[in-house]
Amino acid sequence: MYISMVALNTNDSYLQHQAIWSLFPSSLERKRDHLFRVENQSDTGKVTVLLQSSTQPNSSQNAEVLQTKSFNPQLENEDFYKFKILVYPTKCISQGKRVIEIHDKDDQVAWLQRKLKGANVNVTSMDNILVKSRKCFSSRYVCFEGILQITNAEQIYQALVMGIGRQKHAGAGLLSLAKAS
Structure with missing residues (x-):
């Protein structure tokens, strides 16, 4: 998995959804394998998003990947x-x-x-x-x-x-x- 910070240019959740999809290659059989959460939002429409995905995102016209890293959580009972x-x-x-x-x-x-x-x-x-x-x-x-x-x-x-x-x-x-x- 990957965890990334991504910049978007819209406050509208539907357009954010489209911008996030633009970070991944398109395929007819592709299923959603990513989750995101808006972290910062400005009045000008600039939005910073935390993105978790199974494949590495690539910047697109609608979304810029600011940073990304591999993510492999190790969870333990009682922690x-x-x-x-x-x-x-x-x-x-x-x-x-x-x-x-x-x-x-x-x-x-x-x-x-x-x-x-x-x-x-x-x-x-x-x-x-x-x-x-x-x-x-x-x-x-x-x-x-x-x-x-x-x-x-x-x-x-x-x-x-x-x-x-x-x-x-x-x-x-x-x-x-x-x-x-």
């Missing part, structure tokens, strides 16, 4: 990690036929704990972020930060690689971990 994740917490109602956003903070934390069931999660900070897209309505994402202790390294590794929740194409779901000292 503590600082985490950060931007997610779109939702729940299905009407027997899974309708999806709605979760607005209650306690329910949002419970949602995160269910998604990271291979770890004991302690949320220390949460922030709501409105993400705009010209393709669809705006969505309210939640940025969680905190400490987690891994109880099942394989489950957390899968969450790290695959991301969690909905709206991964729009910059949600990327779990970042740093060993707590």
